[in-house]
Amino acid sequence: MFSNATSTLPPLYARWMEHVLSDRIPDETDATCADCAMCSADITQRSGSELFYNPETKCCTFTPTLPNFLVGRILRDDDALCAQGRRSVEARLGAGLAVTPLGVGPPLTFRSLYAATSTEAFGRSKTLRCPHYLEEGGGRCGIWKHRESVCTTFYCKHVRGAVGSKFWKSLQRLLLATEQSLAQWCVYELDVGVEALGFLFSSNPSCTPDHQPNGLALDGKVDRRLYDMAWGTWSGREQEFYREAARLVDGLEWPDILAIGGTELRICERLVRDAYSRLMSKDLPPFLERGRMSVSQMGHASWRVTTYSATDPLSCPRSLISALPYFDGRSTVESMSLIEQREGIRLSAGLVRKLADFEILIPGEGRPKD
Ligand code: SF4
Numbered sequence: 627m628f629s630n631a632t633s634t635l636p637p638l639y640a641r642w643m644e645h646v647l648s649d650r651i652p653d654e655t656d657a658t659c660a661d662c663a664m665c666s667a668d669i670t671q672r673s674g675s676e677l678f679y680n681p682e683t684k685c686c687t688f689t690p691t692l693p694n695f696l697v698g699r700i701l702r703d704d705d706a707l708c709a710q711g712r713r714s715v716e717a718r719l720g721a722g723l724a725v726t727p728l729g730v731g732p733p734l735t736f737r738s739l740y741a742a743t744s745t746e747a748f749g750r751s752k753t754l755r756c757p758h759y760l761e762e763g764g765g766r767c768g769i770w771k772h773r774e775s776v777c778t779t780f781y782c783k784h785v786r787g788a789v790g791s792k793f794w795k796s797l798q799r800l801l802l803a804t805e806q807s808l809a810q811w812c813v814y815e816l817d818v819g820v821e822a823l824g825f826l827f828s829s830n831p832s833c834t835p836d837h838q839p840n841g842l843a844l845d846g847k848v849d850r851r852l853y854d855m856a857w858g859t860w861s862g863r864e865q866e867f868y869r870e871a872a873r874l875v876d877g878l879e880w881p882d883i884l885a886i887g888g889t890e891l892r893i894c895e896r897l898v899r900d901a902y903s904r905l906m907s908k909d910l911p912p913f914l915e916r917g918r919m920s921v922s923q924m925g926h927a928s929w930r931v932t933t934y935s936a937t938d939p940l941s942c943p944r945s946l947i948s949a950l951p952y953f954d955g956r957s958t959v960e961s962m963s964l965i966e967q968r969e970g971i972r973l974s975a976g977l978v979r980k981l982a983d984f985e986i987l988i989p990g991e992g993r994p995k996d
Pocket residue numbers: 656657658659660661662663664665679684685686780781782783
C-alpha cells in the first residue's frame with residue numbers, strides 16, 4: 627500500500643489498484659487533454675498520413691458501457707461539479723435503451739454506427755459524440771470521477787510509447803473484467819428473480835438485453851416486454867437498484883474482488899503487474915534491431931515517423947535515422963559504440979531507450995553480425 631499512488635485513476639479504481647501496483651502510475655503528460663494534443667481547427671487538414679481530431683469531440687466519439695455500480699455512484703454523487711454528468715446518465719436511464727440490471731450500454735444505433743465507421747470517424751464525428759461530453763471549458767467529461775475502464779485507460783499518446791500503451795491496455799483488461807464480474811455479482815446479490823436471471827444470462831447472447839437487434843431498438847424505442855423481463859423483481863425501481871449496487875461494491879476491498887472474479891481476474895492482475903514493471907524499468911534491451919516504421923513527413927533536418935500507433939508519431943533527426951542500420955542484431959552497447967566511432971554521434975542510453983519504447987528499434991536475437 628502507498629499513498630496517492632494511482633491518482634490518475636478514478637477514486638474507486640485508484641483504491642483497488644493500490645493493492646495491485648507497488649508505486650504510482652506515471653502521468654501521461656503528452657496527452658494534454660485540456661488543450662487536446664490531437665485537435666486541429668480544420669479536421670479536413672492532414673499532415674502526411676497523420677490524423678487530427680475534432681475540437682468539438684476530442685477522442686470522446688464513444689458511448690461507454692457503465693456497469694451498475696458506477697451508475698449508482700454517479701446517481702448518488704451530489705457534488706455540484708457532477709450535476710450535469712448525473713443528468714446525462716439520468717437521460718440514458720429515461721430513454722431506457724440497453725438499460726438493464728447489469729448496467730447501461732450503448733444504444734443499438736450507436737453500436738451499429740461505431741462498428742461501421744471505424745477509425746476514420748473516431749475523434750472526428752459529432753454524431754458519435756459521447757452523451758456525457760460537456761462542451762464548456764473546451765470539452766470536459768461529465769462523469770470523470772466515475773468513468774469506466776475504457777475512458778480510464780485511453781491515452782492517444784504515451785510518454786513511453788508502446789511500453790506505456792501495453793501497460794494501459796493490460797489495465798483496461800483488468801478493470802473491464804472487474805466491472806463485468808462485479809456487475810454480475812450485484813445482479814445475483816440483489817436478487818432480480820430467476821426469470822430475469824435466465825433472461826440476462828441466456829446462453830444465446832443475441833437474446834440478452836444489450837443485444838436486441840430489433841426494429842424498435844433501431845428507431846430508439848424500448849421493447850417494454852423485454853425491458854421488464856430483464857428487470858424482474860426490480861422493474862420500476864431501477865435507480866434504487868443501481869444505488870444498492872454502488873453500496874454493495876463500496877464495501878469490497880481488492881482481495882474480496884479477487885475472490886468474486888476468480889482466476890480470470892488473477893490472470894489479468896498478473897499481466898498488469900508485469901506490464902507495470904516494464905513501464906517502470908529503465909533497462910535497455912541487450913540486443914536491438916530496426917523495427918518497422920512509416921514516414922509521414924520527410925523534412926530536411928528531421929523525419930516524422932509512425933510506429934506503434936497512428937496517434938503517436940515521433941520526429942527524428944535525419945542523422946539519427948541514418949544511424950539506425952548499425953542496430954543490426956549485435957549488442958546494443960556495440961551498436962552505440964560503432965555509431966560514435968564511424969558517425970561521430972554519441973547516443974545517450976535515454977535516447978536509445980526512447981527509440982526502443984517507440985519500437986523504432988525492437989529487441990533483436992543477439993546474432994553476431996560481420
Ligand atoms: S487523450 Fe483524448 S482528449 Fe486527451 S489529448 Fe488525447 S485525444 Fe485529446
